[in-house]
Amino acid sequence: MNVKEKSRHQPTTDNVVTLDDLAKLANYSLMDTLNCDPDAKASGVDHEPRQVFTGHYVPVKPTPIDEPEYIAHSKDLFRELGFADSMAQSTDFVRMFSGDTSDAPQPIRKVGWASGYALSIYGTEYVQQCPFQTGNGYGDGRAISVLEAVIKNQRWEMQLKGAGRTPYCRGADGRAVLRSSIREFLAQEHMHSLAVPTSRSLSLYVSKTEKVKRPWYSEGSRSIDPDMLILEPVAISTRVAPSFIRVGQLELFGRRARKNKHPKAMEELEKIVLHLIDREYSDAIDHNLTTAEKVVSLANQFRSRLTRLVANWVRVGFCQGNFNSDNCAAGGFTLDYGPFGFIDVFNPQYQSWTGGGQHYSFLNQPVAAQRNFDMFCAALQPLLASHENYQQQLDEIQSGFSTVMQAHIEKMWAAKLGLETFDSALFNELETLMAQTPVDYTIFFRELSTVPDDIGPLKKSFYRHSEEIERHWSQWLATWKSLVSGTNTASHHSREELSRKMKLVNPKYSLREWFVVPAYQQASKGNYALVRELQEVMTQPYAEQSKDIEEKYYRLKPAEFFALGGLSHYSCSS
Numbered sequence: 001m002n003v004k005e006k007s008r009h010q011p012t013t014d015n016v017v018t019l020d021d022l023a024k025l026a027n028y029s030l031m032d033t034l035n036c037d038p039d040a041k042a043s044g045v046d047h048e049p050r051q052v053f054t055g056h057y058v059p060v061k062p063t064p065i066d067e068p069e070y071i072a073h074s075k076d077l078f079r080e081l082g083f084a085d086s087m088a089q090s091t092d093f094v095r096m097f098s099g100d101t102s103d104a105p106q107p108i109r110k111v112g113w114a115s116g117y118a119l120s121i122y123g124t125e126y127v128q129q130c131p132f133q134t135g136n137g138y139g140d141g142r143a144i145s146v147l148e149a150v151i152k153n154q155r156w157e158m159q160l161k162g163a164g165r166t167p168y169c170r171g172a173d174g175r176a177v178l179r180s181s182i183r184e185f186l187a188q189e190h191m192h193s194l195a196v197p198t199s200r201s202l203s204l205y206v207s208k209t210e211k212v213k214r215p216w217y218s219e220g221s222r223s224i225d226p227d228m229l230i231l232e233p234v235a236i237s238t239r240v241a242p243s244f245i246r247v248g249q250l251e252l253f254g255r256r257a258r259k260n261k262h263p264k265a266m267e268e269l270e271k272i273v274l275h276l277i278d279r280e281y282s283d284a285i286d287h288n289l290t291t292a293e294k295v296v297s298l299a300n301q302f303r304s305r306l307t308r309l310v311a312n313w314v315r316v317g318f319c320q321g322n323f324n325s326d327n328c329a330a331g332g333f334t335l336d337y338g339p340f341g342f343i344d345v346f347n348p349q350y351q352s353w354t355g356g357g358q359h360y361s362f363l364n365q366p367v368a369a370q371r372n373f374d375m376f377c378a379a380l381q382p383l384l385a386s387h388e389n390y391q392q393q394l395d396e397i398q399s400g401f402s403t404v405m406q407a408h409i410e411k412m413w414a415a416k417l418g419l420e421t422f423d424s425a426l427f428n429e430l431e432t433l434m435a436q437t438p439v440d441y442t443i444f445f446r447e448l449s450t451v452p453d454d455i456g457p458l459k460k461s462f463y464r465h466s467e468e469i470e471r472h473w474s475q476w477l478a479t480w481k482s483l484v485s486g487t488n489t490a491s492h493h494s495r496e497e498l499s500r501k502m503k504l505v506n507p508k509y510s511l512r513e514w515f516v517v518p519a520y521q522q523a524s525k526g527n528y529a530l531v532r533e534l535q536e537v538m539t540q541p542y543a544e545q546s547k548d549i550e551e552k553y554y555r556l557k558p559a560e561f562f563a564l565g566g567l568s569h570y571s572c573s574s
């Protein structure tokens with residue numbers, strides 16, 4: 001759980017300085033080993049909604065944005081991959097990652113790919129979201145992968161978001177607006193710096209001329225739903241991960257195999273599962289096992305990753321907001337930063353996305369994760385049909401989810417509190433007090449990490465003050481102090497040592513929506529200074545940083561921002 005301060009500005013050798021260098025690392029294993037939709041066009045000019053009945057992917061040519069302009073790239077990811085920063089602004093790199101692959105150097109292909117997936121909401125299968133009401137038209141509607149490359153012995157898939165329509169676009173425009181692209185770009189790298197597994201951000205380009213209409217909130221609106229249509233610039237962000245396989249994707253093939261939809265249904269399910277293992281779990285699952293053994297091991301490994309992931313989300317105050325199976329990466333990392341929010345005021349029911357419902361609220365995420373895990377296991381089941389013994393093992397892994405989840409959650413709360421073991425009485429009282437006061441979640445835990453003598457520092461996190469509440473807090477703090485200085489801490493570490501440890505678990509800075517709003521507002525006028533400042537601040541979330549930064553970004557949410565549409569709550573962020 002502890003997070004190491006990352007050392008910035010490490011010396012590196014950049015091996016990849018130009019797009020030609022990157023092209024040399026290209027290796028399209030997904031397209032070459034998985035099944036292509038037999039109805040697809042090799043040209044990739046396939047931009048009308050249609051049903052896709054079989055195959056793992058559809059070749060799709062991205063639609064570039066007009067007059068792309070550089071906004072940002074992730075310096076951290078570039079450094080990790082050995083990419084020169086200058087490449088992000090070079091003509092051919094900008095062209096490719098703003099959607100124009102027509103001139104990319106070989107062996108980079110001119111045609112990318114989109115994948116179909118199924119949808120389950122909180123453990124219930126849906127098909128009506130698909131325009132054909134069959135489930136065959138649902139998948140990556142605006143995400144197109146364009147490259148797979150093996151870089152420093154690790155395989156990465158690069159996926160454009162907002163690069164135009166695919167057969168799965170369901171009649172929508174295939175675009176992502178600047179606002180949502182900036183949110184996702186910043187959030188991915190913030191999450192990585194918080195030491196929470198996530199897809200990563202590579203680059204972000206905006207069109208200087210192309211705009212699309214989206215429903216949004218008028219200035220000062222307190223309405224729940226958007227009350228107007230606004231024109232917003234389109235952008236393309238590129239995200240990077242070992243794979244983009246979602247639980248929903250396994251479900252699509254699992255459902256087809258279960259219903260024997262076509263002769264290759266079982267084969268396609270097995271192929272996608274083995275592909276997932278190869279991409280995401282090759283270190284953890286022995287290559288020599290049989291498929292049935294691999295399937296059981298996969299379920300075990302995914303359970304471990306998913307439960308840790310959700311405990312980490314709670315640790316850092318993140319609410320996914322729309323944790324459907326199609327937004328649940330089968331590699332066990334965070335994916336799709338559309339409806340997300342980082343909590344300000346502690347509230348177990350916090351949910352900033354208006355379409356999300358209470359089932360996806362902050363402290364219900366462990367249950368939502370379990371529902372996705374159930375769907376994951378159901379998708380694997382057809383592969384174990386003739387293996388009763390393995391079937392039983394899978395059932396046990398599935399039914400053990402809540403116990404494992406609870407153990408990680410308790411471990412996480414103990415770590416946030418600087419304790420070796422979870423103390424339920426202390427925690428229950430804390431949860432009640434945090435909600436009653438209420439406190440700012442991030443500031444509260446960070447101030448507690450100073451191991452204060454009295455509740456003075458904790459009061460910085462209070463949104464309301466009352467003598468009675470303060471009395472309760474003083475009592476709670478005394479109990480906590482007796483626990484951290486007593487038997488509940490294994491090593492008899494000094495207060496400084498305890499504080500240092502707690503600060504590596506409790507971030508100082510989090511990407512609150514009211515920081516992001518002015519950044520994308522300025523950006524839509526061509527000023528990217530705030531985006532870049534947020535990028536800098538939010539990629540060192542555990543560091544104290546300067547006094548100026550502290551004054552700006554370590555503070556309570558101002559009263560005037562509460563209940564504002566587009567800031568305290570928002571509709572889907574496409």
Ligand SMILES: Nc1ncnc2c1ncn2[C@@H]1O[C@H](COP(=O)(O)OP(=O)(O)OP(=O)(O)O)[C@@H](O)[C@H]1O
Nearest residue numbers: 139140141142143169172173174175336337338574
């Ligand atoms: N503007 C759009 N054009 C085409 N399809 C879209 C658009 N917006 C959303 N979709 C599709 O609608 C579905 C639900 O959207 P959701 O917001 O969960 O995903 P997303 O943010 O587009 O993508 P992802 O999950 O890939 O990050 C997805 O299949 C998505 O591809």
Ligand SMILES: [Mg+2]
Nearest residue numbers: 326327336338
């Ligand atoms: Mg999504």
